[in-house]
Amino acid sequence: xxxxxxxxxxPPMRWDGWGDPxxxxxxxxxxxxxxxxxxxxxxxxxxxxxxxxxRLRPSALDAAGLAALEAVVGSDKxxxxxADRLPRAGGKSTLDLxxxxxxxEQDAPDAVVLPGSDAEVAELLAVCAERGIAVVPFGGGTSxxxxxxxxRGTFTAVVxxxxxxxxALHELDEVDQTAVLGAGLTGPAAxxxxxxxxxxxxxxxxxxxxxxxxxxxxxxxxxxDSAGFGRFDEMVRGLRVVxxxxxxxxxxxxxxxxxxxxxxxxxxxxxGVFGVITAVxxxxxxxxKAKAYEAWTFPDFATGAAALRVVEQLDTGPTVLRLSDEVxxxxxxxxxxxxxxxxxxxxxxxxxxGVTVFEGEPExxxxxxxxxxxxxxxxxxTSLGADKAQRWEAHRFDGPYLRDPLLANGALVExxxxxxxxxxxxxxxxxxxxxxxxxxxxxxxxxxxxxxISHVYDTGASLYFTVIGAQRGDAIAQWRDIKAAVNDVLMxxxxxxxxxxAVGADHSDWMTDEIGDVGVEILxxxxxxxxxxxxxxxxxxxx
Numbered sequence: 001x002x003x004x005x006x007x008x009x010x011p012p013m014r015w016d017g018w019g020d021p022x023x024x025x026x027x028x029x030x031x032x033x034x035x036x037x038x039x040x041x042x043x044x045x046x047x048x049x050x051x052x053x054x055r056l057r058p059s060a061l062d063a064a065g066l067a068a069l070e071a072v073v074g075s076d077k078x079x080x081x082x083a084d085r086l087p088r089a090g091g092k093s094t095l096d097l098x099x100x101x102x103x104x105e106q107d108a109p110d111a112v113v114l115p116g117s118d119a120e121v122a123e124l125l126a127v128c129a130e131r132g133i134a135v136v137p138f139g140g141g142t143s144x145x146x147x148x149x150x151x152r153g154t155f156t157a158v159v160x161x162x163x164x165x166x167x168a169l170h171e172l173d174e175v176d177q178t179a180v181l182g183a184g185l186t187g188p189a190a191x192x193x194x195x196x197x198x199x200x201x202x203x204x205x206x207x208x209x210x211x212x213x214x215x216x217x218x219x220x221x222x223x224x225d226s227a228g229f230g231r232f233d234e235m236v237r238g239l240r241v242v243x244x245x246x247x248x249x250x251x252x253x254x255x256x257x258x259x260x261x262x263x264x265x266x267x268x269x270x271x272g273v274f275g276v277i278t279a280v281x282x283x284x285x286x287x288x289k290a291k292a293y294e295a296w297t298f299p300d301f302a303t304g305a306a307a308l309r310v311v312e313q314l315d316t317g318p319t320v321l322r323l324s325d326e327v328x329x330x331x332x333x334x335x336x337x338x339x340x341x342x343x344x345x346x347x348x349x350x351x352x353x354g355v356t357v358f359e360g361e362p363e364x365x366x367x368x369x370x371x372x373x374x375x376x377x378x379x380x381x382t383s384l385g386a387d388k389a390q391r392w393e394a395h396r397f398d399g400p401y402l403r404d405p406l407l408a409n410g411a412l413v414e415x416x417x418x419x420x421x422x423x424x425x426x427x428x429x430x431x432x433x434x435x436x437x438x439x440x441x442x443x444x445x446x447x448x449x450x451x452x453i454s455h456v457y458d459t460g461a462s463l464y465f466t467v468i469g470a471q472r473g474d475a476i477a478q479w480r481d482i483k484a485a486v487n488d489v490l491m492x493x494x495x496x497x498x499x500x501x502a503v504g505a506d507h508s509d510w511m512t513d514e515i516g517d518v519g520v521e522i523l524x525x526x527x528x529x530x531x532x533x534x535x536x537x538x539x540x541x542x543x
Contacts, residue, residue: 004081004082004083005081005083006079006081006083006084007076007079007081007083007084008077008079008084008112008114008162009114009164010083010084010087011087011088011140011141011210012210013087013092013140013141013142013210014404015051015086015087015100016051016097016100016101017097017403017404018092018097018400018401018403018404019209019210019400019401020209023401024401024404025398025401025402025404025405026405027402027405027406027409031402031406032409035406035409035410035411036409038446038448039410039411039445039446039468039469039470040445040470041409041410041411041470041471042409042410043408043409043410044410045410045471046101046407046408046409046410046471047101047102047103048101048408049100049101049102049103051086053103054082054086054100054106055103055104055105055106056082056085056086056089056105056106056107056108057105057106057107057108059080059085059110059111059157060110060152060156060157061080061110061111061133061156061157061159062156062157064131065131065133065156065157066078066080066111068127068131069111069113069124069127069159072115072120072123072124072127073113073114073115073116073120073124077113077114077115077116078111078112078113078114079111079112080110080111080112082108084112085108085109085110085111085112085160086106086108087141088108088109088112088138088141088148088150088160088162089106089107089108089109089150090107090143090146090148090149090150091141091142091143091144091145091146091147091148091504092141092142092143092144092400093143093144093145093146093414093506094144094403094407094412094413094414094479095146095476095479095480095506096144096146097403097404097407098407098475098476098479099476101407107149107150108150109136109150109158109159109160110133110150110157110158110159111157111159111160112138112159112160112162113159113160113161113162114162114164114165115161115163115165116165116166118240118242118247118278121161121242121276121278122242122246122247124161125242125243125244125276125535125536126244128159128535129244129533129535131156132154132155132156132157132533132535133155133156133157133158133159133535134150134151134152134153134155134157134158134159134535134536134537134538135158135159135161135276135535135536135537136148136149136150136151136158136159136160136161136272136537137161137163137214137218137272137276137277137536137537138160138161138162138163139163139183139184139211139212139213139214139215139218140186140207140210140211140212140215141210142207142210142211142215143215143219143502143504144415144501145498145501145502145503145504145505145506145507146504146505146506146540147219147271147272147502147503147504147505147537147540148160148504149504149505149539149540151505151538151539151540152538153534153538153539155535155538161276162184163183163184163212163214163276163278164184165184166182166183166184166185166214166278166279167182167184167185167189168181168182168185169181169182169185169190169193169194170182170279171281172194172197172199172284174197174199177199177283177284177285177286178237178281178282178283178284179194179199179201179281179282179284180238180279180280180281180282181193181201181213181279181280181281181282182213182278182279183212183213183214183215183217183276183277183278183279183280184212184213184214185212185213186209186210186211186212187203187204187205187207187208187209187210187211187212187213187216188208188209190213194284195287198286198287199284199285199286199287200284200285200286200287200288201235201282201284202223202225202228202229202284202285202319202359203216203221203223203225203229203232203235204223204224204225204396205221205222205223205224205500206224206396206397206399206400207221208223208397209397213280213282214277214278214280216232216280217232217233217236217239217267217268217277217280218267218268218269218270218271218272218277218502219269219271219500219501219502220232220233220268220269220500220502221233221500222454222455222462222499222500224320224322224396224454225319225320225357225359226454226455226456227312227318227319227320227321227455227456228317228318228319228320228358228359229285229319231455231500232282233268233269235282235283236251236264236268236280236281236282236283237251237255237281237282237283238250238251238252238264238280238281239251239264239267239268239277239279239280239281240277240278240279240280241267241274241275241276241277241278242275242276242278243274243275243276243530243531244275244530244531244532244533244535244536245529245530245531248263248267248275250263250264250267251264251281266526269502270541271502271503271504271537271540271541272536272537272540273527273531273536273537273538273540273541273542274526274527274530274531274536275530275531275536276536288359288360288361288365289360289361289362290358290359290360290361290362290365290366291357291358291359291365292357292358292365292366292369292386293355293356293357293358293386293389293390293393294356294369294373294383294384294385294386294389295353295354295355295356295383295384295385295386295387295388295389295392296353296354296355296356296376296381296382296383296384297351297352297353297354297381297382297384298323298351298352298354298380298381298382299350299351299352299380300326300351300352301323301325301326301352301426301429301451302426303352303379303380304323304352304354304380304381305323305422305425305426305453305461306379306380307354307375307376307379307380307381308321308323308354308453308456308461309422309456309461310375310379311372311375311376311456312456312457312458312461313458314371314375316368316371316372316375317358317364317367317368317371317372318356318357318358318368318369318372319357319358319359319360320355320356320357320393321354321355321356321456322354322355322452322453322454323352323353323354323355323452323453324352324353324354324450324451324452325352325429325450325451325452326350326351326352327448327449327450327451328353328450328451328452328466329350329351329352329353330350331448331450353384353388354376354381355388355389355392356369356372356376356389357389357393358372406468407471410470410471411468411469411470411471412445412467412468412469412470412471412472412475412478412479413466413467413468414466414467414479414483415464415465415466415467415501416432416464416465416467416483416486416501417462417463417464417465417498417499417500417501418432418462418463418490418495418496418497418498418499419455419460419461419462419463419495419496419499420460420461420463420494420495420496421459421460421494422459422460422461424460424493424494424495425460425461425463427493427494428463428490428493428494428495429451429463431489431493432449432463432465432486432489432490432493432495433449433451433465435485435486435489436449436465436467436469436482436486437449439481439482439485439486440469440470440482443469443470443472443473443478444470444472445469445470445472446469446470447467447468447469447470448467448468448469449465449466449467450465450466450467450468451463451464451465451466452464455499455500462499462500463495464499467482483506487507487509487510488510490510491510491513491514496514497510497511497513497514502541503540503541504540504541505539505540508539508540508541508542508543509543510543511523511541511542511543512543520542520543523541523542524542527542
């Protein structure tokens, strides 16, 4: 990699890991012993490359193309420097991080561009369509499904369209309780602007600290408060999208509309392949005046899942409702403490940990809390009080930091998620777990498969798996093999290919199984209409 300094503001996360470069997590003695003794791996098995030694694919953007981009936004808003290209060379999946450790030449966008208005985005798309330059919209860089892979395909070059300058709160309607937010606002920035006026969005996915409003919409994100406030796509009231065919303003002021199919749904979850989302109108609510916590233990996952189902179907009103299975609970990863130890440092007891949180007006919080408690007690739950739930929330965003030291010590760590009906939940969980264990066995590795429910609905729930095994040989090829087997199982056993991580490049080959041949034809027809040259985020979503 060249030693050129960044010419543009850089994404805040580590270039080769998750999160704040200053927040480095080290494995405890217990965790390190588990990795070495159970998986038979160590840091000596892992190759590493320094940032200075990274070799990026040379920029393929010619002088004329660079000049054309600079003519739109100015030369200070375009860069071909390796120091700007590397942080935008992908997302934060385990595959992305393993590629960062590779000594081989790495793919990267050929340039980074920072537009500041809808007009500039539209003009940039026109320039790129005319010159055959692919465009990858970039928000917080948190994709874990290959959604930011800088794929050129048949195009001459690919640029990263960084939307950080779309960072304003454009409008807040306190009567309707809606706000218009710039697509480049991070979760904390958006909540800060709203809180200054007494309001909250209340969308807290694990990527919250870095992901953006536009990314939430483009991936149909789901946050920890989904039981109370819904998924992000349920919060959206309107979108502004720049396409190669023009700017679309979607979503009339009225709350509901019968004027044909809801065109907003074409762009919620579209992952930048149809257009660039630049602003989102969302439902907001006043900052809650009260908050209550209660943790629970259940004798087993089946009992806990059945209890969550009743709570959701009775609509007793928790804001957060989640359940860790026996393995996740035993390792105490639900609260990101030492593996195998409880809060007092004693061996973790059995059972499954549940977490409930309630927010809102004091009297409503008390009523919802009491109603939920009665249901959980009737269905096998035992209260653990507030402490474990509060500790879970306090460490909610720290979990991903554990992956970096695990990878550095030879473990192969990744997450995957799906959703299914309540009646199919146990069977799908078992099928996925057995498939992962069998596939790691083919690589002469034991593995741990952890699971939790964090998003519930009247007819079903999500399943979120964390997988820890040993890296064997080409770890990228190894995980692709394991994940492909899991994807096949999801499609044949009643799961979804994704619940909230999106499709990206990693899941696109299974989209035909997910939506059928005609469904794929519909997506391709929309793509052909809105992006006839095909420059927008090629290789993602559509098989």
